[in-house]
Amino acid sequence: MSRPIVATINQQALRHNLAVVRQAAPHSRVWSVVKANAYGHGIARSWQGLAETDGFALLNLEEAILLREQGWKKPILLLEGFFQSEELALLDRYRLTTSIHSNWQIQALAKAQLSAPLDIYVKINSGMNRLGFRPEQLHAVWKKLRSLENVDEMTLMAHFADAEKADGLIEPLQRIERAAEGLDTPRSLSNSAATLWHPEAHFDWVRPGIVLYGASPSGQWRDIASTGLKPVMTLASEIIGVQQLSAGDGVGYGYRYHASGEQRIGIVACGYADGYPRHAPTGTPISVDGVITRTLGAVSMDMLMVDLTPCPQAGIGSQVELWGEQVKIDDVAHAAGTVGYELMCALAPRVPVEII
Numbered sequence: 252m253s254r255p256i257v258a259t260i261n262q263q264a265l266r267h268n269l270a271v272v273r274q275a276a277p278h279s280r281v282w283s284v285v286k287a288n289a290y291g292h293g294i295a296r297s298w299q300g301l302a303e304t305d306g307f308a309l310l311n312l313e314e315a316i317l318l319r320e321q322g323w324k325k326p327i328l329l330l331e332g333f334f335q336s337e338e339l340a341l342l343d344r345y346r347l348t349t350s351i352h353s354n355w356q357i358q359a360l361a362k363a364q365l366s367a368p369l370d371i372y373v374k375i376n377s378g379m380n381r382l383g384f385r386p387e388q389l390h391a392v393w394k395k396l397r398s399l400e401n402v403d404e405m406t407l408m409a410h411f412a413d414a415e416k417a418d419g420l421i422e423p424l425q426r427i428e429r430a431a432e433g434l435d436t437p438r439s440l441s442n443s444a445a446t447l448w449h450p451e452a453h454f455d456w457v458r459p460g461i462v463l464y465g466a467s468p469s470g471q472w473r474d475i476a477s478t479g480l481k482p483v484m485t486l487a488s489e490i491i492g493v494q495q496l497s498a499g500d501g502v503g504y505g506y507r508y509h510a511s512g513e514q515r516i517g518i519v520a521c522g523y524a525d526g527y528p529r530h531a532p533t534g535t536p537i538s539v540d541g542v543i544t545r546t547l548g549a550v551s552m553d554m555l556m557v558d559l560t561p562c563p564q565a566g567i568g569s570q571v572e573l574w575g576e577q578v579k580i581d582d583v584a585h586a587a588g589t590v591g592y593e594l595m596c597a598l599a600p601r602v603p604v605e606i607i
């Protein structure tokens with residue numbers, strides 16, 4: 252028998268979450284963000300669950316080419332554009348839309364020999380100071396790009412640093428709109444948080460990522476609990492050992508947990524080498540045979556320990572959900588001091604994946 256850990260990807264939940272996005276932004280087209288191997292879900296096995304989308308947005312040329320080779324004909328957006336001018340030949344061949352965020356990219360685009368012009372997304376720095384042209388540069392950049400034979404449709408793109416806050420878009424939107432004054436351009440500004448909570452920023456194309464996978468852009472499940480979004484990934488395993496503790500007994504590396512009395516604990520076949528966060532402390536939620544309980548002590552490479560007090564009938568072979576429908580990935584992430592994004596992206600290659 253093989254090690255009992257498995258990750259399940261629910262294609263129906265992807266479809267459902269895309270429909271939730273469409274309801275939230277009914278007047279916008281949707282770039283479904285599938286960067287980082289579809290947030291760890293596996294782009295090759297996940298994209299068909301999102302096939303109703305208007306386009307896919309990602310970073311890696313390899314992932315873009317994979318989508319084309321698997322038959323995706325609609326738009327693909329490279330969120331960070333090309334990294335070297337030589338890549339423009341592939342953008343041309345596979346008809347990829349590229350973000351333009353730096354002057355060297357404009358020069359490369361001007362010089363390239365393309366079979367047909369490319370659609371571009373001109374990225375403006377909304378104040379986050381990551382990628383993008385400064386607002387006062389926008390008009391000059393726009394004019395230059397508009398004059399290039401290699402450029403077809405142009406869209407204004409920006410990204411928000413603080414879209415999960417109610418007032419997080421006021422300043423950035425003002426900055427963007429001031430910069431774009433007089434430009435007749437479509438806009439794509441909204442990540443998941445802005446898609447859910449800031450209709451004033453929806454415009455022509457929204458760019459949700461995390462909500463498609465059923466986790467919260469704020470890192471807190473309660474913030475999306477009423478949206479109907481469904482977790483897409485379930486990480487499940489089984490109990491492979493049981494120990495009976497007495498008062499004072501220690502558990503795991505560093506004896507980070509001590510029993511205060513008689514206690515049964517289960518040993519789960521899942522550890523940080525599977526992508527479970529090593530920093531998850533005692534008390535992180537986990538379910539055993541459908542009952543929510545808690546982890547105990549330090550997470551080790553291949554195993555972790557759980558309290559069986561709330562589920563005395565559980566034993567070897569009992570089903571464990573690390574995250575999924577019952578145990579929200581946001582709640583595990585929160586306990587471990589991180590966000591659902593990081594946990595899903597970190598699912599380890601050694602974990603077998605099933606599609607349902």
Ligand SMILES: *Cc1c(COP(=O)(O)O)cnc(C)c1O
Nearest residue numbers: 284330410442443458459460461
């Ligand atoms: C990752 C990313 C998104 C999606 O962000 P979510 O918070 O996952 O919705 C959108 N736009 C850009 C430029 C990104 O890098």
